[in-house]
Amino acid sequence: MTESPIVSESPLLALPDAVASPAEGPDAGLPWHYGDPLGEQRAASTGAAVVDRSTRFVIAVPGEERLSWLHTISSQHVAALPDGTSAENLSLDANGRIEHHFVQTDLDGVTWIDTEPARGADLLAFLKKMVFWSKAEPRDGNELAVLTLLGPDTRRPEVAAALGLDSLPDRPYAAVALPGGGFVRRMPWPTDDAFDLLVPRDRLAGIVTALTGAGVRPAGTWAFEALRVESLRPRIGVDTDDRTIPHEARWIGGPAEHGAVHLDKGCYRGQETVARVHNLxxxxxxxxxxxxxxxxxxxxxxxxxxxxxxxxxxxxxxxxxxxxxxxxxxxxxxxxxxxxxxxxxxxxxxxxxxxxxxxxxxxxxxxxxxxxxxxx
CATH class of the missing domain: 2.40.30.110 (Aminomethyltransferase beta-barrel domains)
Incomplete structure (x- = not known):
């Protein structure tokens, strides 16, 4: 498959009143707000809002050993991750410092990974380098783009219907396929009602139109970032530096604890530092x-x-x-x-x-x- 280019600008910048995120920031190329940043935050907290996060880098990993392979090279316990389930995960260096944070979802024989735009190419290169003899085939998956739904009104049946579903997932990290490709997964942050949509990139604008027709308000990255900070969720490369270890960033815990570092799994790069801090x-x-x-x-x-x-x-x-x-x-x-x-x-x-x-x-x-x- 031909690798898709890193996406530099969202089509949603063409929406009325869209203001671009600062060019020097981590969300360059995305709408920062649509003229009412504080109102958009309120909608994401008390109503329903959709945030464009389509510059996130997406990686697809098919192959029958994809989960057991990822388990050995990352910090989370994912060897037996059930179909239709997600987890947060880290890649650490040999000294236990955080190099990559990513969310992974296993669905219908493929593990989908999404991570920070500026770090995705490096993560993909690392994964390809670590395959060796394993039956896993990491590749660029940027044919899918990330949107995030926020707010309690996302529970309304009209919202699910706009996506072609009867309902949205009811458990954190659960994922279901979307008609026409992609999937929706429930996330435990930045609000109690948070859903990531990974949708075909050529359908992104149409899906946002369908959601706004169901009463969902477009919100910019300002709204997402404000709620993320409130929920104490760090962003790698922004809230971390090159010395940050998982305990400092609150990423300790398995999927049940909404963490990214499982303390009872086999060896992985950087484990010694994690164990030493935890135990000593x-x-x-x-x-x-x-x-x-x-x-x-x-x-x-x-x-x-x-x-x-x-x-x-x-x-x-x-x-x-x-x-x-x-x-x-x-x-x-x-x-x-x-x-x-x-x-x-x-x-x-x-x-x-x-x-x-x-x-x-x-x-x-x-x-x-x-x-x-x-x-x-």
Missing amino acids: GKPPRHLVLLHLDGSADGRPETGEAVTAGGRPVGRIGTVVDHFELGPIALALVKRTITPDTALVAGPCAASIDPDSVPPDEGVPAGRAAVDRLRGR
Whole structure:
């Protein structure tokens, strides 16, 4: 099959009032909003909205050993992933640092993977390099494009009918085929009612038209990003850096825990770091939600330092204006920084949302055993 080109611009930019996402950002080529970004967020939270995410890179992996093969080279337990089921997954380097985050869905003999636009070609090259003698055939799958449905009104029968279905999947990560190709899968984030649609690229505009006819509002990437930040879901390369390990980014857990790293599976690259942190220590940083001073002149930039008393204590990730919370950001900060610490991020005073701080689960079991052996 001829490989499709990396998609650089969405046809939905031709919709009325569409404003393009910043050209220097990770969502270049997609609608940022349609003239009412905060109203679009509200619709995605309390009504029904569809977000164009069609620049995500899609990979198809047919082959009878595709799941057992992926199981050996990634962090998630996917060797027996049932048909019509999805999972989040990571590819780590030898030191346990995150190289790729992706969502995979196994359906009708093919595993479909979608990942960040800028990282997809590298992930595909890595997968091809790791096939060796396995019966798996990773290839470009960009004939499918990603849309995301959000909001409680997606439960209305008219929405499913617009897609040619009787109903949408009712369990997180469940997936069903769509008439005419592609599939819909339920996701556990960024809202309680979230569905990814992977649809034939040449039908993308027509499917959005059908959804809007069923009362679904078009929303830009601004809306998706605001709700993603609120839900404490990181985006690789934006909320992570080249030192980030899975524990820092809250990606620990199997599909049942909505994570991307299963702690009870066989060997994979980077497993030693994951096991060491889990059993013997705690991550040096953790991902938190920051509230930013909205009266400041400007906003911090992604990658900028978070400081306390003039000392760097963290790194800013996604920065966004939320329709209810105001200006917020994700940040990786040192684990020792408490919510009452006065912080500065770029031109803004900042504070950690206390509800975003991971609970202290005490001394890891492995560390406690070592301490007992040492008489501590």
